[in-house]
Amino acid sequence: MNLKSFLTEYGEKVPGYDVTVINEREARAAAGILGTLGMIVIFVGIGFNHIIVARVYLAFLFFDFSARMISPSYSPSLLLGKFVVQNQKPEYVGGLQKRFAWTLGWFISLPLVWWFVLHWDITFYKVMLCVLCLLLTFLESAFAICVGCLIYKLITREDPKHCPGGTCEIRVKEPIQMFNPLQKIITTITITGLIAGTYLFFAYEEPKTFFGEFLHEAVLTDAQLQAQKDAAYDKEMEAEFGDEEGE
Incomplete structure (x- = not known):
């Protein structure tokens, strides 16, 4: 060749x-x-x-x-x-x-x-x-x-x-390839649900691996991450000193 x-x-x-x-x-x-x-x-x-x-x-x-x-x-x-x-x-x-x-x-x-x-x-x-x-x-x-x-x-x-x-x-779509109004609505809802569900899972479920941590941090803003860290810190402090304050 x-x-x-x-x-x-x-x-x-x-x-x-x-x-x-x-x-x-x-x-x-x-x-x-x-x-x-x-x-x-x-x-x-x-x-x-x-x-x-x-x-x-x-x-x-x-x-x-x-x-x-x-x-x-x-x-x-x-x-x-x-x-x-x-x-x-x-x-x-x-x-x-x-x-x-x-x-x-x-x-x-x-x-x-x-x-x-x-x-x-x-x-x-x-x-x-x-x-x-x-x-x-x-x-x-x-x-x-x-x-x-x-x-x-x-x-x-x-x-x-x-x-x-x-x-x-170059061709025209055949009738079986076209979407009627109801099909468009179902498709739009399905795509929206998949995107929203994926985001909510990565954003709010506690990651179990470092790869999950990567994804978790990727979908959140710095402010959201800081808010989560602050909430976790407050929860930890409450668990450690809450009983003493109650006394």
């Missing part, structure tokens, strides 16, 4: 497609695998301070994205995804925009290797970068939304070919 073909072709040549493509079903399965492993690492590995779990996962993530930038044929997670969906009909999407998206994933994983694999230095904002990775894998696996592909379109100012879910084609 020469340099020109490396830069302009990525994936497989399939009859009927004018660009090289990859199987989107394999990509979404791989994203689901990485996302699931990442959730386990955050809520079990980091939550219980098992450092080795996080280090192994992030090293694997970096290696996996490095392999993806070169060729999708040798990425461990894509091969696992291929194994899982091998009996499903392929859904072909353009390869170049997917490689661009995975290159962005590689750039995100690079500082994570430095912070957590080579030098364990955990902070809230560094963990949030891990959460961003999980969010991107979730969007790809659950909804076929490739954020990197959208960025690719903005940078190149060209419409990519063969996007996941046919989003590249």
